Amino acid sequence: MGKTIIVANQKGGVGKTTTVVNVATYIASEGYKTLVIDLDSQGNSCSGFGIEREENREGLYEALMGIKKVEEIINPTEIKNLHIIPSNIHLSGAQVELVEMKRREYKLKEEVVDRVKNEYDYIFIDSPPSLGLLTINGLVASDSVIIPIQCEYYALEGLSQLLKTINIVKHRLNPALKIEGVVLTMYDTRTNLSKQVMEEVIAYFKKKVYKTIIPRNVKLAEAPSFGKPIKLYDPNSLGAISYYKLSQEILKNG
């Protein structure tokens, strides 16, 4: 029975997509059947796997709206055991359409995740930088949340809003939802700022913070331009080793 994990944080550019693409790749490489769902209309996780955005390719939007069956929009990737449900540009309009629908918070769960959960060991959801209806759908469809936190000052500001939203979803829509873990990203050893942010995050989240810290590493930013996860682009880079270790921690926690 697939464990569904959403990677969420409404602060932009903190490493949500980079975490989904690279953790999913390492977990699939360990033999676990893995699915990535791209809930962000920018489609960055598709291109992280080298799948070009085609404006008219059906994707998550069509499944959410019941136009296509979920089986029809699942795509393979070049990584064994790893499939992806791509987003497309229509997803950005879905927010407004969903607002008027009944059970609007459950669309992703009922139309997509519940229908495929048994075929995968892990399902990772990449979310957009917002706490709107799409991200709410992702939280309702998930068993747990991984929160990436960039080691910079602005990234601390939105955390209380994110935790409030997680709690509201937990109390009203998905009682089983829990925080899987908090991962510190883009840690820069040259500055004091990263260390200060790390200390604040550990003081607040305590054991929930993964021991693995993801360093700022330019190879991680270069890999998507070659359409490859870091494991295929530069497996011996600091970025790759840190995402490998993070994947092991996630698997260990079960």
Add this chain to the structure above:
Amino acid sequence: MGKTIIVANQKGGVGKTTTVVNVATYIASEGYKTLVIDLDSQGNSCSGFGIEREENREGLYEALMGIKKVEEIINPTEIKNLHIIPSNIHLSGAQVELVEMKRREYKLKEEVVDRVKNEYDYIFIDSPPSLGLLTINGLVASDSVIIPIQCEYYALEGLSQLLKTINIVKHRLNPALKIEGVVLTMYDTRTNLSKQVMEEVIAYFKKKVYKTIIPRNVKLAEAPSFGKPIKLYDPNSLGAISYYKLSQEILKNG
């Protein structure tokens, strides 16, 4: 008559807030009366000026909904000639409330910007990482758009969606809207990636790209943790000099 400029890009973490805070500071320091409007419920531009987020302080939400007059929510900052209209957490709920209202795309323009435009020379709007109704309100209320583009691969992907949205707003809601300029941010001289992205952006936007390129500079990331724009935190840093030069270019273009 105030020139209203929105800084927008739905890609997260590309330097929207950093650009608003620092350009507004340099322009105010030249003697121009300047207003910053924080349209992002995370409130990062407030904290960039050292204004702590208070959950219950009235802000932009109350003015948009007609609960408070705009004059009642304008705050001074420690920079001469610079005022700010703060956001607050209620702003994230405003999207859903606005959807049901008449002239929902004009709320920011009619309730806020048109009422204060004559008192400022420049008005800068910091927008959230999305193309939802709040950003649309920002585009409708503005004379022009500054697009910050991070010099990394994923940042290129959303550009066509952003330009489409700007064109739709221009044709249907705000015919005067134009692109003020495109600014390359977080340029890292150590990698090829930045150079490749720069070349693609210049090939596409041509003369609209500012000559000033903002380098990746840790001082820019440190300044907000002291609640200060870069001009006050470290005026001789590369980050400060580049934002000073950018402000001069913006002023020159008139």
